[in-house]
């Protein structure tokens with residue numbers, strides 16, 4: 714995807730000599746990843762399809778350096794070259810966003826509570842309309858509920874990862890996190 718090239722080049726510091734990211738090559742290189750990162754996954758792994766290239770590359774670096782803990786990613790990403798990482802990011806990013814599961818048990822009350830809390834905290838300010846993400850900010854809509862709850866807690870614990878989360882200075886209580894996760898997970902990606 715040529716349009717992503719300057720961003721990718723800047724993200725990994727290759728400057729003008731960057732090789733083209735190659736999504737079809739990435740598909741092959743991502744064979745192990747999709748064992749877990751697929752729509753019908755049973756691992757509760759987040760859906761990578763349609764996430765921004767810059768976001769994916771940044772998470773790859775976090776896993777490789779140990780800043781983000783994830784043994785499956787550490788093992789599978791460590792042997793890969795920068796070209797491989799670019800190809801894999803490009804492959805996932807070029808795919809249409811899908812939801813984690815076809816059907817989710819509707820908990821209307823939790824969804825409405827989550828909507829209210831997310832509005833109060835202005836999460837959509839950056840995460841795009843209906844939480845579908847932007848070209849730089851990851852989408853939250855349709856990700857697995859369990860992953861979202863876990864991830865919001867993680868980001869909140871280390872404010873350097875997500876300064877916006879605790880802009881009010883007060884931690885978001887766990888029941889509010891659960892409600893937001895239910896709400897985001899229920900949205901169409």
Ligand code: HEC
Pocket residue numbers: 743745746747748749750756757758759761769772773782783784785786789790801851860
């Ligand atoms: C054994 C299952 C498994 C395999 C194989 C696996 N992952 Fe993951 N991945 C997960 C789980 C579970 C999470 C969520 C928890 C975490 O961060 O550790 C995750 C999280 C991620 C995230 C963070 C997504 C986000 O929205 O922040 C990225 C990026 C990622 N994986 C990329 C990869 C890539 C690329 C590969 C292949 C090289 C891969 N994973 C292989 C299970 C797996």
Ligand code: HEC
Pocket residue numbers: 759768771831834835836837838839840849850851852853861864865868874875877878893
């Ligand atoms: C000022 C902009 C901004 C606001 C406001 C914001 N976010 Fe984020 N969020 C981001 C960015 C940027 C990232 C990607 C961080 C990175 O690059 O590592 C992110 C990442 C995330 C992720 C990780 C997604 C994934 O795939 O793992 C979650 C979950 C999240 N935000 C939840 C929230 C919630 C909940 C709120 C409201 C309390 C919120 N965000 C408010 C900018 C924002």
